[in-house]
Amino acid sequence: MEVNQEVAVGVIKNKMKSIFILIGLMGLGTIVFSQEEKVYKKRVLESTEVDFLMSYYAQDGENAAVTGGIGTEELTDITPTIVISIPLNDDDVLTIDAGISAYTSASSSNVNALDIDNPNAFTTSTGASGADTWTNVVGSYSHSSDDRNKVWTAKLSVASEYDYFSVGLGGSYSLLFNEKNTELGISGNVYFDQWNAIYPMELRPFGDSEQNINGSYLGYSLRGNPNYSPNFKAFNDEGRNTYAIGLSLSQILSRRMQGVLMADYVIQDGLLSTPFQRVYFKDVDNTYINDFHLAEGIEMMPGNRTKIAVGGRLNYYINEYLVLRTYLRYYSDDWGISSQTASIEIPIKAFNRITLYPSYRYYFQTAADYFLPYDQHLSTDAYYTSDYDLSEYTASQFSFGISYTDIFTKCHIGKYGVKNINLKISYYERDSGLNGMLIAGGVKFVLDK
Amino acid sequence: MIKKLCIVAIVFSSLTACTVVKEYEKVNLNDPDMELNARKSDRFETNFHSYREAASGANGGKSGGGCGCN
Numbered sequence: 001m002e003v004n005q006e007v008a009v010g011v012i013k014n015k016m017k018s019i020f021i022l023i024g025l026m027g028l029g030t031i032v033f034s035q036e037e038k039v040y041k042k043r044v045l046e047s048t049e050v051d052f053l054m055s056y057y058a059q060d061g062e063n064a065a066v067t068g069g070i071g072t073e074e075l076t077d078i079t080p081t082i083v084i085s086i087p088l089n090d091d092d093v094l095t096i097d098a099g100i101s102a103y104t105s106a107s108s109s110n111v112n113a114l115d116i117d118n119p120n121a122f123t124t125s126t127g128a129s130g131a132d133t134w135t136n137v138v139g140s141y142s143h144s145s146d147d148r149n150k151v152w153t154a155k156l157s158v159a160s161e162y163d164y165f166s167v168g169l170g171g172s173y174s175l176l177f178n179e180k181n182t183e184l185g186i187s188g189n190v191y192f193d194q195w196n197a198i199y200p201m202e203l204r205p206f207g208d209s210e211q212n213i214n215g216s217y218l219g220y221s222l223r224g225n226p227n228y229s230p231n232f233k234a235f236n237d238e239g240r241n242t243y244a245i246g247l248s249l250s251q252i253l254s255r256r257m258q259g260v261l262m263a264d265y266v267i268q269d270g271l272l273s274t275p276f277q278r279v280y281f282k283d284v285d286n287t288y289i290n291d292f293h294l295a296e297g298i299e300m301m302p303g304n305r306t307k308i309a310v311g312g313r314l315n316y317y318i319n320e321y322l323v324l325r326t327y328l329r330y331y332s333d334d335w336g337i338s339s340q341t342a343s344i345e346i347p348i349k350a351f352n353r354i355t356l357y358p359s360y361r362y363y364f365q366t367a368a369d370y371f372l373p374y375d376q377h378l379s380t381d382a383y384y385t386s387d388y389d390l391s392e393y394t395a396s397q398f399s400f401g402i403s404y405t406d407i408f409t410k411c412h413i414g415k416y417g418v419k420n421i422n423l424k425i426s427y428y429e430r431d432s433g434l435n436g437m438l439i440a441g442g443v444k445f446v447l448d449k
Numbered sequence: 450m451i452k453k454l455c456i457v458a459i460v461f462s463s464l465t466a467c468t469v470v471k472e473y474e475k476v477n478l479n480d481p482d483m484e485l486n487a488r489k490s491d492r493f494e495t496n497f498h499s500y501r502e503a504a505s506g507a508n509g510g511k512s513g514g515g516c517g518c519n
Contacts, residue, residue, distance in 0.1 A: 055493035059501075079496075083489060179469050244506070250485055252470045256477050260485045264506030311507030313485055317477040325482065331504035339504040347482040355482065365503050390503055399494075405481065422490055428501075436501070440493040 061434030064107035069374035069386030120291035225285035336369035357401035
């Protein structure tokens with residue numbers, strides 16, 4: 001009997017052991033199964049990134065739009081900018097982008113050209129219009145789907161300078177498919193802008209009342225035609241609206257090559273003229289104060305503009321030292337301007353972590369239907385401008401950049417590791433005479449986890 | 450010109466069926482210099498082009514608004 005009991009206890013113990021093993025295996029299986037269920041999801045942005053960017057731009061030329069197509073175009077601009085990207089969770093990123101552009105402009109100083117002894121279009125005046133700051137803040141929020149195949153972004157921007165204020169809203173949606181070999185994107189942006197119109201100084205009194213000019217004006221004696229009677233009327237509506245829609249298609253073409261096609265369609269309405277740009281007419285007798293030609297009118301452009309731009313990039317990985325980056329764009333608008341842009345850049349991985357960026361950019365545009373040089377317009381025309389940015393010209397740009405990249409961010413400043421430092425110098429030249437130089441650089445920091 | 454660009458777009462999009470590059474084959478494509486978007490520091494260049502040139506857009510940058518240019 002006792003033997004039977006011992007046997008029974010032994011059998012029960014064995015069965016219990018089997019049950020515990022089974023339960024253990026089931027538990028382990030559950031853990032393994034649940035681990036299989038949990039899809040590994042890489043964070044869209046691992047940690048906070050901060051970019052400090054800076055540019056210095058200087059230009060000169062002799063076709064200033066402020067003085068009707070003649071005069072100095074000298075301008076300098078410094079733009080410090082900070083971009084902070086913050087991962088809010090695995091999927092969402094908030095980006096704040098803020099910049100200030102401080103510029104001095106000899107040509108815009110000639111909005112008021114009469115504050116020096118012997119004014120002319122080629123001399124810098126000393127008025128407040130010769131310097132300004134442009135402040136810009138953009139906030140954007142992006143969300144990526146769990147499989148990282150869908151990304152949407154919302155954007156709000158505000159920009160302000162002395163005579164201009166802008167609010168912009170935008171959004172975009174991207175869809176990746178074909179094993180992330182293909183990406184389709186659509187974007188939309190609207191900008192509601194407001195001018196605080198500033199007019200050439202000699203025209204301002206005509207906006208208030210009829211003037212009776214008789215040999216002297218604003219305390220100066222007149223030369224040439226003594227009966228100064230400009231064709232001037234202040235703008236009533238100073239708003240400008242822009243509606244833009246963009247499409248893009250990116251495609252991996254091989255293990256070494258990928259490209260993207262982009263198209264933008266833009267409609268603008270409102271005040272599309274620049275109020276402080278003078279125009280001179282060949283059918284109006286010239287009036288001067290010393291050597292300065294008094295404005296006979298201001299730029300007048302249509303209240304609508306439709307623009308279409310189609311472009312593409314094609315990048316080819318040649319080998320571990322060289323990459324080929326190319327870009328082409330065609331542009332056309334209903335002001336009669338069409339243009340072609342082409343650029344090529346060959347990043348050279350010269351040393352460990354250091355890459356060199358030589359590049360060349362070609363640009364050509366036809367003139368706007370409303371463009372004529374200094375003193376060539378007729379006062380009877382509906383629209384006119386002598387802004388050489390809207391003239392026909394060819395431009396070339398030569399650039400050279402250098403970049404240091406350390407993905408492991410060994411160099412630290414406080415809690416931030418330096419990921420990238422870059423500097424680029426560009427020289428820009430038009431066949432119409434304008435030339436410019438841009439020096440731009442930046443440092444990217446990554447917050448330690 | 451637009452017709453030609455449309456043809457290029459159609460040919461380009463038809464290439465999607467030609468090759469599928471697997472994730473583990475994208476080592477070269479993941480090189481930072483193969484990035485199809487414009488670099489952050491290139492924004493200044495894009496800005497000054499949009500001030501000085503009539504054309505804008507189709508470059509990943511702004512296509513109008515926000516400043517007195519374009």
